[in-house]
Amino acid sequence: MESSLCTFSSSKPLSFSVSSFTKPLILPKTTFKQNPIRRSLTIRAAINRTKKEETVEVVKKHLENCYLVAGIKYKGLTVKQFQDLRNSLPETVKLVVAKNTLVGKAIEGTQWEALKPCMKGMNAWMFVHTEEIPGALKPYRDFQKEKKLEDNDFTGAVFEGKFYQPSEFKQLESMPTKAEIYAKLLGSLQSPASALVSTLQAPARDLVLVLKAYVAKLEEEGGGQ
Numbered sequence: 001m002e003s004s005l006c007t008f009s010s011s012k013p014l015s016f017s018v019s020s021f022t023k024p025l026i027l028p029k030t031t032f033k034q035n036p037i038r039r040s041l042t043i044r045a046a047i048n049r050t051k052k053e054e055t056v057e058v059v060k061k062h063l064e065n066c067y068l069v070a071g072i073k074y075k076g077l078t079v080k081q082f083q084d085l086r087n088s089l090p091e092t093v094k095l096v097v098a099k100n101t102l103v104g105k106a107i108e109g110t111q112w113e114a115l116k117p118c119m120k121g122m123n124a125w126m127f128v129h130t131e132e133i134p135g136a137l138k139p140y141r142d143f144q145k146e147k148k149l150e151d152n153d154f155t156g157a158v159f160e161g162k163f164y165q166p167s168e169f170k171q172l173e174s175m176p177t178k179a180e181i182y183a184k185l186l187g188s189l190q191s192p193a194s195a196l197v198s199t200l201q202a203p204a205r206d207l208v209l210v211l212k213a214y215v216a217k218l219e220e221e222g223g224g225q
Helices: 036-063 081-086 099-106 111-118 135-144 168-175 178-189 193-200 204-224
Strands: 068-073 093-097 123-128 153-161 160-166
Touching: 036 099, 036 123, 068 111, 068 135, 081 093, 081 135, 093 135, 099 123, 111 153, 111 160, 123 135, 135 153, 153 168, 160 168
Parallel strands: none
Antiparallel strands: 068 123, 068 153, 093 123, 153 160
């Protein structure tokens, strides 16, 4: 049997250089460049984190010297309605839109943690910096009625460490004003003893308010002398 050999067209002997096998592999520079999409996502994440931290700090700032914090169902409100609502509120009341998770972080370890039951859905947060609670809540009630926003009710509130459900807001909205407390106290002091006894037998909450108002009045009078 005949054997066949592999032949090459060139009659010159083949020569191999070691360098041809050891030459380093050079990849295109673009291979090591950072993916522009990934870089964009990283920057966006950093910006979002910064905004979240700023929101938490804003909420903490509004909690200072605050008497009441209430949640309002924000979903469904237009930008214009929200602006009109803000303009209708007194200077002692601030309105902030913030995610529940960020508000929850801001109130950790404080009396305002009682707000957690109303942290569902989208909320706008009302920070009341006055003891005149009924007067602070009334503008929203008027706005709600005028714009027919029955679905955008209060989701809850915390006052003096206690959580109030939407069905309990009448207690907050019917609290006596300072003027009413003064009138009640002065009337009791000027009327027969039976009227004073009646005042003292009133619910403890009303009595505390009356006594606080009276002490404040005496301090004001003493300071003016």
